[in-house]
Amino acid sequence: MPSQPADAGESLRILDPAAVRRWARLCAEALGRVRAEIDALNVFPVPDGDTGTNLHLTMLSAAEALDGLPHDADAEATWGTLAHGALIGARGNSGVIVSQALRGMAEVLKPAKGVGRDLREALARAAELARSAVARPVEGTVLSVLSAAARAAQEAEEAADGLDAAGELAEVARSAASAARAALGRTTEQLDVLSRNGVVDAGAAGMTVVLESLAAVITDSYVGRYEVPAPAARFTPVGPGEHGHVEEFGYEVMFLLDADEAAVAALREELDRLGDSLVVVGGDGLWNVHVHVDDAGAAVEAGMRAGRPHRVKIAYLEAAAHAPRRGQGRGVVAVAAGDGIARLFERAGAVVVRREPGSSPALGAVLDAIRQAGTEVAVLPNDTGVNAVAMGAAAIAREEGVVVSVLPTKATVQGLAALAVHDPLRRFDDDVVAMTDSAGHARHGHVWVADREAMTSAGLCRPGDVLGVIDGDVALIGSDVEAVAVTTASRMLSAASELVTLILGADGDRPARAVREHLASARPDLETVVHEGGQGGYPLLIGVE
Numbered sequence: 183m184p185s186q187p188a189d190a191g192e193s194l195r196i197l198d199p200a201a202v203r204r205w206a207r208l209c210a211e212a213l214g215r216v217r218a219e220i221d222a223l224n225v226f227p228v229p230d231g232d233t234g235t236n237l238h239l240t241m242l243s244a245a246e247a248l249d250g251l252p253h254d255a256d257a258e259a260t261w262g263t264l265a266h267g268a269l270i271g272a273r274g275n276s277g278v279i280v281s282q283a284l285r286g287m288a289e290v291l292k293p294a295k296g297v298g299r300d301l302r303e304a305l306a307r308a309a310e311l312a313r314s315a316v317a318r319p320v321e322g323t324v325l326s327v328l329s330a331a332a333r334a335a336q337e338a339e340e341a342a343d344g345l346d347a348a349g350e351l352a353e354v355a356r357s358a359a360s361a362a363r364a365a366l367g368r369t370t371e372q373l374d375v376l377s378r379n380g381v382v383d384a385g386a387a388g389m390t391v392v393l394e395s396l397a398a399v400i401t402d403s404y405v406g407r408y409e410v411p412a413p414a415a416r417f418t419p420v421g422p423g424e425h426g427h428v429e430e431f432g433y434e435v436m437f438l439l440d441a442d443e444a445a446v447a448a449l450r451e452e453l454d455r456l457g458d459s460l461v462v463v464g465g466d467g468l469w470n471v472h473v474h475v476d477d478a479g480a481a482v483e484a485g486m487r488a489g490r491p492h493r494v495k496i497a498y499l500e501a502a503a504h505a506p507r508r509g510q511g512r513g514v515v516a517v518a519a520g521d522g523i524a525r526l527f528e529r530a531g532a533v534v535v536r537r538e539p540g541s542s543p544a545l546g547a548v549l550d551a552i553r554q555a556g557t558e559v560a561v562l563p564n565d566t567g568v569n570a571v572a573m574g575a576a577a578i579a580r581e582e583g584v585v586v587s588v589l590p591t592k593a594t595v596q597g598l599a600a601l602a603v604h605d606p607l608r609r610f611d612d613d614v615v616a617m618t619d620s621a622g623h624a625r626h627g628h629v630w631v632a633d634r635e636a637m638t639s640a641g642l643c644r645p646g647d648v649l650g651v652i653d654g655d656v657a658l659i660g661s662d663v664e665a666v667a668v669t670t671a672s673r674m675l676s677a678a679s680e681l682v683t684l685i686l687g688a689d690g691d692r693p694a695r696a697v698r699e700h701l702a703s704a705r706p707d708l709e710t711v712v713h714e715g716g717q718g719g720y721p722l723l724i725g726v727e
Contacts, residue, residue, distance in 0.1 A: 193352040193401045197296030199260035205399045206245040206264055209392050212408055213238040216391065219410035223384040226323070226375050227275060227459045227474065233384035236274030240281060241392070243271020257296070261288035269470050270438060270493075275459050276385030278436075278472045279312050279324050280392065282463035286311035298350030302339040305332040305358055317450065317460035322372025324385035327365045331393055334361030352401045359397040362390045367411070381413045433478040433578070434459075434497045439469040441489025449488040456480055479545030482574040486542070491570055496577040512606040512613070513555025516562040516597050517543055517572070520717030523594055523685065530601045532562070539719045542568050548575035558585045558610045560617060562597040566654070587614045592654065593626035594715070595683050595725025620727075625674050627652040627724040629667045629693060667693035667722050668700045674726045675705065682708055683725035685715035693722040 194201055213220075213234065220234025247267025251259060265288040268281035286308035294300040309328040313319050338357035342350040369383040370376045376383055391408045398404045439446070446462060446469055453460050457475030464470050471491075475481045478496045485491035516527040519539045527534050533555045537543040548571055552559050559579070563572040569588070576586040587610075591597045600617035608616070632647045638656035643649060650658040650670030657673060660666040671682065682701060684694040694712050701710055715723060 193348040194399075195297070195347045195351065197291065197301060197351065197400060199255060199257050201296075201399050202257075202260050202264060203245075203248050205396055206241065206248050208395045208399060208404075209241040210238065210245040212391050212395050213241055213388060215407055216387075216410045219412070220384050220387050222413060223381045223387055223410070225379050225381060226320075226373060226383060233274060233276050234388060236277040237280060237385070237388035237392075239273045240268055240271055240277035244268040244281075244284065247271075257294075258292045261292040264288060266468075269464055269468065272463070272470050272472075273436075274434070275461055275472055276324055276388060278461045278463050278470050279315060279385065280389060281470060282315045282461075283308035283312045283328055283389070285463065285465070296351075297347055298339050298342060298354040301351060301354050301358075302332075302335040305335045308332070311463075315461050315463045317454045317462075318458065320373070322369040322376060322386075323383050324389045326369060326372065326383075327362045327386040327389045327393075330365035331358040331362040334358050352397075355397040355400040359390075359394045362393045366390045379413060382411050387411070433475055433481075434472070435475055435478050435481040435495070436470070436472045437482065437485055437491040437494040439464075439471050439485055439489050439491050440467060441469060442467065445488040449484055452484045453481060456484070477546070478578050479549060479574065482545050482571070486570065494570060494574045494577060496574060497581055511556045512558045512610065514560045514562065514601060514604055515548065515551045515555050516601065517548070517564050517568050518594070519565070520688075520715045522714040522716035526598060526713055526715075527562075527601065530598070531604070532601060537568070539717055542571050545571050545574050548572055549578055552576065552579045552584060552586060553582075557583070559587075560600075560604070560614055561586060561588045562591045562600055563588065564591050564594050564597040566592050585610060589614065589618050589621060591621045593624075593628075593725070594685060594717075594723055595626045596621040596624045598683065599624035599725065599727055623727055625653060625726040627657075627670050627674050627726075628720045629663060629670060629722045629724075630720055631663070663693050663721050664696035667697050667724075671697045671701070671724050671726075672704070674724060675708075679705075679708060679726050681725075681727045682710045683723075683727075684710065684712045685717070685723035685725075686712065687721040687723075688716050688718050689721050697722070697724070 217234030217238045221232055224233040244264050244267040247263050251263055265285040268284045272278045272281040287304040290304040290307050291300055309332040312328050313325050319325055334357040335354045338354045342353050366382050366386050369386050387410050394408055450462055453473045457473045459474040461472045462469055471485060473481055482491060482494060514532040516532040517535045517537055518524040518527050519537050524534045524536055533551045535543045535547050535551045552575055561572050561576060563569045572588045576588050579586050589600055591600055600621040603616050603620045605613055628651050630649045630651060632643045632645055632649055635644050640656045640659050643659050648660045648663050648666040649656050650666045652674055658669055684697055686694050698710050701708055
């Protein structure tokens with residue numbers, strides 16, 4: 183049971199927006215006080231000892247999101263913000279499940295008053311959504327606590343005849359919290375791994391604190407600290423294959439995903455084949471994905487096929503063996519599209535990952551390059567579309583002990599500018615700052631022949647039109663490659679420009695010759711350097727520093 187409550191005040195008649203704010207903040211504070219005790223219970227699905235911390239951070243994200251709302255925000259805005267804050271801040275398997283439970287409550291309570299009947303329906307929806315989010319539900323977990331709370335709320339609401347609104351709401355909340363506490367005690371006997379270790383389920387313990395905090399807010403009866411049952415036996419490692427857990431899955435992968443429901447349904451099936459502990463929650467185009475896998479790169483790439491993954495987090499699970507590293511010292515990894523570009527980076531000392539124009543390299547290829555490059559590594563994506571893969575590979579490498587920084591290079595010429603000032607004798611942080619600064623001072627442009635009709639910032643283009651692109655935006659549309667190349671380069675110049683870098687595509691040097699001849703006449707003060715890049719699809723890449 184929780185600690186002895188203080189004298190109860192007056193119970194709420196409705197669970198209004200102000201009460202929701204108090205509940206979120208109380209949950210974050212209460213979980214913060216007991217997170218170490220919950221961490222100590224953590225043996226399922228993997229013994230990584232962070233469930234309490236993850237739940238605390240999840241509810242802290244929800245509470246902080248509510249802090250940003252106006253004080254007079256209505257129920258729809260309040261519940262929506264609570265659910266969204268938990269979704270984007272969810273950590274770990276249990277945190278993601280709890281965020282889905284909050285989403286279920288929000289679905290019911292956004293349009294409702296927040297009386298006893300509404301809370302009963304909200305808890306039922308929370309239990310339903312949480313269970314549906316888990317690919318392979320297991321009893322003896324947070325799911326069991328939610329289901330027990332929902333059943334007790336149903337029974338309490340049905341038996342509440344004769345009570346006023348405040349009494350009914352209080353009875354539903356108290357019954358749900360009491361049932362959750364009882365269900366928490368039963369989890370030890372529902373999972374063998376919990377029984378062997380003499381512990382209750384860590385996620386279930388956290389969910390119990392959340393529901394008891396809700397009852398405290400509704401009844402205005404608070405405790406100083408919620409009780410978390412201490413382990414009764416020494417920790418015993420989880421065995422392979424027990425209750426759906428397979429220990430060889432060595433990575434925990436989490437990311438937010440922008441995608442539609444059809445794509446997410448296919449992603450669920452793919453990730454379920456790759457690993458276990460799969461939880462996918464969210465909706466309305468934004469999802470939080472959690473899975474344990476052996477191949478973290480494959481999981482992130484599956485997310486990229488489904489939509490746009492961001493906030494990618496990859497961590498070693500406690501039982502996983504660390505992958506070997508071959509490189510030592512300081513190194514640079516550069517992603518290159520084109521044989522000539524690859525040779526440029528290789529001659530400058532970088533470990534190169536090759537990709538086809540318009541595509542991203544495999545995450546595993548970038549990770550292998552980081553391992554090869556050394557123990558302090560700067561990564562040059564050289565394309566905005568490659569950044570997510572680079573960040574995912576860097577996250578895995580950091581778990582292996584490599585110091586990695588992914589620089590914001592959006593184009594090949596920015597990567598070359600960064601590499602030109604790389605100095606392995608500087609402190610790593612200073613080197614990264616210098617490389618980033620050099621890349622940031624390099625304007626990037628290219629000439630591209632359109633292969634489809636599209637509306638651009640310079641107007642409608644049709645197949646065969648020649649586009650001049652500057653810093654990622656289409657600046658002009660023409661019909662002649664050489665003329666567009668000259669105009670594009672000219673528009674990129676300023677009075678402070680000193681160096682122009684031209685990288686030839688696979689179709690020859692005519693655009694570069696045209697630009698060079700024009701600059702020799704119009705801007706003889708500039709230094710112009712030409713390299714063979716060999717890239718397909720882009721007749722000319724242009725850099726101006």
